[in-house]
Amino acid sequence: MTTRTQVAIIGAGPSGLLLGQLLHKAGISNVILERQSGDYVLGRIRAGILEQVTVDLLKEAGVGERVGREGIVHHSIELVFAGARHPIDVHGLTGGKVVTAYGQTELTRDLMEARQAQGLTTVYEAANVSLHGFDGDQPVVRYQKDGATHELQCDFIAGCDGFHGVSRATVKDSISEFERVYPFGWLGVLADVPPVSPHAIVYGNSDRGFSLCSMRSLSRSRYYVQCPLDDKVEDWSDQRFWDELRRRVDPELADKIVTGPSIEKSIAPLRSFVAEPMRFGRLFLAGDAAHIVPPTGAKGLNLAATDVKYLSGAFIEYYLEHSAAGIDTYSQRCLRRIWKAERFSWWLTSLMHRFPDTAGFGQRIQEAELDYLVNSKAASTSLAENYVGLPL
Numbered sequence: 001m002t003t004r005t006q007v008a009i010i011g012a013g014p015s016g017l018l019l020g021q022l023l024h025k026a027g028i029s030n031v032i033l034e035r036q037s038g039d040y041v042l043g044r045i046r047a048g049i050l051e052q053v054t055v056d057l058l059k060e061a062g063v064g065e066r067v068g069r070e071g072i073v074h075h076s077i078e079l080v081f082a083g084a085r086h087p088i089d090v091h092g093l094t095g096g097k098v099v100t101a102y103g104q105t106e107l108t109r110d111l112m113e114a115r116q117a118q119g120l121t122t123v124y125e126a127a128n129v130s131l132h133g134f135d136g137d138q139p140v141v142r143y144q145k146d147g148a149t150h151e152l153q154c155d156f157i158a159g160c161d162g163f164h165g166v167s168r169a170t171v172k173d174s175i176s177e178f179e180r181v182y183p184f185g186w187l188g189v190l191a192d193v194p195p196v197s198p199h200a201i202v203y204g205n206s207d208r209g210f211s212l213c214s215m216r217s218l219s220r221s222r223y224y225v226q227c228p229l230d231d232k233v234e235d236w237s238d239q240r241f242w243d244e245l246r247r248r249v250d251p252e253l254a255d256k257i258v259t260g261p262s263i264e265k266s267i268a269p270l271r272s273f274v275a276e277p278m279r280f281g282r283l284f285l286a287g288d289a290a291h292i293v294p295p296t297g298a299k300g301l302n303l304a305a306t307d308v309k310y311l312s313g314a315f316i317e318y319y320l321e322h323s324a325a326g327i328d329t330y331s332q333r334c335l336r337r338i339w340k341a342e343r344f345s346w347w348l349t350s351l352m353h354r355f356p357d358t359a360g361f362g363q364r365i366q367e368a369e370l371d372y373l374v375n376s377k378a379a380s381t382s383l384a385e386n387y388v389g390l391p392l
């Protein structure tokens with residue numbers, strides 16, 4: 001069967017769903033093709049911290065009501081090292097900026113529900129998606145659904161299909177890739193227990209490795225510990241996880257951690273990655289399809305949102321103002337912001353984790369930098385302004 005739309009969007013993660021919503025609001029038709037089922041997409045536990053630019057974009061897309069009500073605003077973060085906790089007053093240091101704790105799952109659910117309520121087409125379980133003709137004026141996306149082959153004709157293709165998607169793979173010969181893979185992973189646990197630090201995310205550096213105390217709500221916590229890459233989730237009983245987390249924070253916080261059965265436990269590798277450029281004729285990459293950051297700076301989802309802000313703006317300019325200026329500068333504008341977030345995420349990862357060579361000199365350098373960071377207003381301000389998100 002052949003159908004037509006203005007923008008074909010590959011992937012129903014946060015990037016694809018947010019783009020679809022913003023385009024729809026501007027009267028631009030779009031269809032989303034997603035490889036997985038909706039439930040599968042909602043089952044992935046990922047990001048938790050939103051910059052103000054992301055919250056504002058959700059509002060602009062008409063889905064900002066629940067994040068406004070249920071999102072938990074954080075004015076500060078805390079750094080734990082050498083057994084003591086140090087607050088960084090992000091709000092004060094940035095002239096009033098904050099971040100919001102709100103799970104990626106909830107954000108995705110809000111976007112999916114809005115899309116469904118508006119009767120917009122999302123094809124879940126679309127198999128063998130392939131992209132054609134984006135070098136010319138008439139791109140086509142082919143896919144299979146329920147055993148039948150379908151063809152979607154469009155003006156533009158938005159590749160919002162994540163790191164393992166088909167979009168970047170389709171143009172791999174025209175791409176320059178920049179990558180750093182880290183020699184450890186994050187073991188994450190989700191549990192229905194009150195967060196140990198409800199008003200600040202706690203980032204911990206210890207000689208046993210990195211730890212992170214985060215949250216999804218006042219009754220649901222998200223915690224992480226750095227672990228070897230070849231560890232298996234089965235190696236980590238809940239008890240082992242809680243014991244390890246407690247050893248990596250200061251004694252006062254350790255005492256306050258409320259434990260309970262995990263409702264999700266997974267190990268994620270850490271990677272920095274950028275693909276350049278992000279535009280190929282009428283194909284555009286956005287979000288994790290084009291770049292990955294290690295989660296230490298909480299930047300991945302927020303970068304995806306800013307790509308989508310630029311891309312939706314570019315399409316709106318094209319259709320409503322008949323200007324290709326936004327399209328022509330898309331890649332360059334995104335990459336400028338992306339590289340700054342890559343730098344910040346790499347830096348914070350390097351500062352907070354134990355690397356194979358951290359012992360000795362490396363450890364003293366980390367300790368000195370952390371001491372400088374919490375005692376110098378200039379250094380704390382630099383951390384704070386990157387954490388809340390640099391200006392667009």
Ligand code: RFL
Pocket residue numbers: 010011012013014015016033034035036041045046047048049050104126129160161162163164165166167186188268286287288289295297298299300301302303304
């Ligand atoms: P996604 O979410 O990967 O969605 C891509 C979608 O495309 C689909 N897809 C295909 N569809 C059709 N055909 C194909 N051939 C396809 N191939 C793939 C996939 O099924 C999927 O549904 O990418 P998107 O939308 O760009 O969103 C990016 C974010 O998900 C990601 O950046 C964040 O989760 C990163 N991240 C964090 N970001 C933050 O801003 N703050 C955080 O606190 C934060 N914490 C995290 C994170 C990521 C983590 N992991 C596991 C990677 C914590 C972790 C542990």
Ligand code: PHB
Pocket residue numbers: 046047048049201212214215222295296297298299
């Ligand atoms: C999370 O809540 O999952 C989270 C918070 C902060 C990060 C990364 C992940 O830097």
